[in-house]
Amino acid sequence: MTGASSIRSFPPKGSISARDLVKTFNRGSTRALDHLDFGAAPGEMTAVTGPSGSGKSTLLYALAGLIDLESGSVSVSGETPRTHAEWTRMRQRHIGLIFQDDWLLPTLTCAQNVELPMIGLEHNQKRRRERVDELLKRVNASDLADRTPAGLSGGERQRVAIARSLANRPEILLADEPTGELDSGNSQIVMDLLTTLSTREKMTIVIVTHDPRVARACGRHFVLCDGKGTYSDLSSETEAS
Amino acid sequence: MTFSSIAYANLRSHAVRTLATLFSVLLAVASFVALIGLARGVEQSLLSALNQRQTDVVITEKGAVDLISSIVDEDLAERIEAFDGVSDAAAELTRMTSLDNGGSAVVVAWHPGAYPWRALTLSQGALPDERAGEAAVVGEAFANRYGLEVGDALRLFHTDFEILGIADSESLLTRNLVMLPLATAQRLTFREGQATAINVRLDPALSQAGKTAAIERLKTGFSEYAVEDIQALATGHTFARIADVLSRSIAVVALLSAVFAIFNTMSTAVRERRGEIAIMNAVGWSRQQIVLLILLEAAVLSGAGGLLGCAAGAGVAHAVAGWDAVSGIVDPAISPRLLAEGLLISIFMGLAGALLPALQTTSLSPASVLRGK
Ligand SMILES: Nc1ncnc2c1ncn2[C@@H]1O[C@H](COP(=O)(O)OP(=O)(O)OP(=O)(O)O)[C@@H](O)[C@H]1O
Ligand SMILES: [Mg+2]
Numbered sequence: 221m222t223g224a225s226s227i228r229s230f231p232p233k234g235s236i237s238a239r240d241l242v243k244t245f246n247r248g249s250t251r252a253l254d255h256l257d258f259g260a261a262p263g264e265m266t267a268v269t270g271p272s273g274s275g276k277s278t279l280l281y282a283l284a285g286l287i288d289l290e291s292g293s294v295s296v297s298g299e300t301p302r303t304h305a306e307w308t309r310m311r312q313r314h315i316g317l318i319f320q321d322d323w324l325l326p327t328l329t330c331a332q333n334v335e336l337p338m339i340g341l342e343h344n345q346k347r348r349r350e351r352v353d354e355l356l357k358r359v360n361a362s363d364l365a366d367r368t369p370a371g372l373s374g375g376e377r378q379r380v381a382i383a384r385s386l387a388n389r390p391e392i393l394l395a396d397e398p399t400g401e402l403d404s405g406n407s408q409i410v411m412d413l414l415t416t417l418s419t420r421e422k423m424t425i426v427i428v429t430h431d432p433r434v435a436r437a438c439g440r441h442f443v444l445c446d447g448k449g450t451y452s453d454l455s456s457e458t459e460a461s
Numbered sequence: 462m463t464f465s466s467i468a469y470a471n472l473r474s475h476a477v478r479t480l481a482t483l484f485s486v487l488l489a490v491a492s493f494v495a496l497i498g499l500a501r502g503v504e505q506s507l508l509s510a511l512n513q514r515q516t517d518v519v520i521t522e523k524g525a526v527d528l529i530s531s532i533v534d535e536d537l538a539e540r541i542e543a544f545d546g547v548s549d550a551a552a553e554l555t556r557m558t559s560l561d562n563g564g565s566a567v568v569v570a571w572h573p574g575a576y577p578w579r580a581l582t583l584s585q586g587a588l589p590d591e592r593a594g595e596a597a598v599v600g601e602a603f604a605n606r607y608g609l610e611v612g613d614a615l616r617l618f619h620t621d622f623e624i625l626g627i628a629d630s631e632s633l634l635t636r637n638l639v640m641l642p643l644a645t646a647q648r649l650t651f652r653e654g655q656a657t658a659i660n661v662r663l664d665p666a667l668s669q670a671g672k673t674a675a676i677e678r679l680k681t682g683f684s685e686y687a688v689e690d691i692q693a694l695a696t697g698h699t700f701a702r703i704a705d706v707l708s709r710s711i712a713v714v715a716l717l718s719a720v721f722a723i724f725n726t727m728s729t730a731v732r733e734r735r736g737e738i739a740i741m742n743a744v745g746w747s748r749q750q751i752v753l754l755i756l757l758e759a760a761v762l763s764g765a766g767g768l769l770g771c772a773a774g775a776g777v778a779h780a781v782a783g784w785d786a787v788s789g790i791v792d793p794a795i796s797p798r799l800l801a802e803g804l805l806i807s808i809f810m811g812l813a814g815a816l817l818p819a820l821q822t823t824s825l826s827p828a829s830v831l832r833g834k
Binding site for chain 2: 277281286305308309311312313317321323325326327328335336337339340348384387388396
């Protein structure tokens with residue numbers, strides 16, 4: 221493990237960094253994030269690991285502006301959103317989110333679920349539909365377009381959720397245990413997809429995971445413990461093991 | 462996919478709940494339309510009957526709570542007829558009486574030859590003359606309802622009347638009237654020399670302004686009586702006012718209960734869909750967009766309920782107006798304006814009921830919902 225400084229300077233587009241994040245729960249008795257710094261350069265794929273309750277999900281939600289912090293700031297592509305409205309706009313245009321549960325809307329078809337983030341941004345229906353087709357093809361789910369999520373397998377649903385996260389061409393993808401509910405075959409498919417996005421499209425990807433195989437697929441490794449984090453150079457670690 | 466197709470999909474996915482709420486909006490709007498329509502119909506039918514009779518002004522006992530309980534001296538008619546600007550005046554005695562067959566009848570009586578008789582259009586038979594005693598002219602609807610024809614007998618006030626003529630009219634009230642010679646009616650109801658009202662026809666040659674001035678002169682000249690033009694009579698009448706107040710209060714209760722039903726449905730929907738709302742926020746929907754979606758759902762729901770409620774209300778009002786107990790008195794006035802009001806109110810109710818639940822969505826913390834099911 222290298223104790224390298226976690227603050228580096230990046231070219232803005234596609235970078236994401238956090239400074240001095242503090243988030244407590246239960247009236248301050250639980251410190252989920254304890255003056256934490258984090259950064260990822262454009263195109264980098266970072267695995268966030270650590271014991272259960274160490275603050276991994278909290279960090280990810282902080283990076284997406286989904287929780288109110290006690291202190292600290294997050295910069296995304298060079299901007300530092302503060303208000304709910306600024307964060308919403310940021311998530312709409314620059315950040316894609318994937319969760320352990322797919323959170324597909326049960327009343328909509330898979331195609332409509334993928335289209336959901338585009339409403340309010342792309343007003344041309346035809347272009348939206350073309351984009352949906354393209355995305356579903358990309359995650360190998362074209363045949364699911366008109367089906368509702370109810371009858372789908374976990375792997376199929378997660379693929380559709382990934383397509384949804386890519387809808388507005390974000391530069392940054394944040395994933396909280398994206399393979400947590402999947403068997404090893406489906407995990408592999410999802411990880412191959414994410415790796416391709418990182419290498420071919422230079423997307424910045426942060427993955428919270430418990431799975432060593434998922435962590436191994438990432439170039440960088442951020443380990444959390446009790447709300448504090450350190451980087452470790454994963455490539456040397458993996459080769460050693 | 463659009464905003465409204467998402468709203469529609471959400472409503473459809475809980476079909477039973479949606480239908481139940483839609484039904485409560487339907488009931489509320491239907492009662493609003495039916496009650497207000499019937500109440501206005503009471504006014505309308507009186508107004509059109511007086512219009513048909515060519516009556517401009519009605520003079521009654523000051524302070525009488527309704528037309529039937531008013532008592533004035535029949536000789537008042539002569540004094541009024543002599544008044545400047547008045548063309549005719551006719552003493553009128555109005556009673557409501559029950560029939561042997563359990564039905565009821567509105568009976569009006571004038572002296573044979575008085576102008577309200579002349580304003581009638583007979584489809585059969587003749588009008589009573591000076592010597593007529595137990596003779597009656599009935600409205601066509603009344604005749605049809607009881608299967609009466611000219612020459613038949615009609616029992617009223619424990620006396621057999623002979624039907625002399627059958628009158629047709631544009632006015633529903635007139636079509637349902639029983640019309641008698643005044644003297645006979647006075648004798649049988651122990652009201653010799655009395656009338657309930659004096660019907661006044663102003664000089665038809667007068668301009669509108671001239672008529673208004675003549676009415677003002679009548680008011681000052683006969684200040685010990687209630688002198689009312691027919692518009693004021695129809696709306697200001699105690700009966701009409703009671704109908705109005707009653708119908709309004711019942712309608713308000715129904716409408717409020719529908720607002721509550723929508724509130725209940727939408728807060729349940731918002732609670733159930735916390736995850737969906739959180740994910741929409743996570744993928745970049747603004748809080749305003751989410752609030753709008755919830756409001757749109759409520760508006761679609763209540764608008765559909767309102768449309769069906771308008772149709773149901775109009776149907777109910779017409780059905781009620783056909784009941785024996787009220788037929789001939791109430792002609793439901795379901796105007797396009799009333800229907801538009803019903804629809805607008807329903808949409809407003811939807812928005813009012815959904816506002817709080819919609820605003821609740823903005824206080825949800827997406828992270829705590831999305832971290833795991
Ligand atoms: N909404 C909340 N209310 C109360 N406590 C919370 C909340 N969210 C997180 N915590 C607490 O904050 C700490 C960090 O939680 P977090 O979910 O970030 O951990 P994690 O590393 O993702 O754990 P896991 O691997 O189990 O998912 C834990 O002690 C957790 O109980
Ligand atoms: Mg977690």
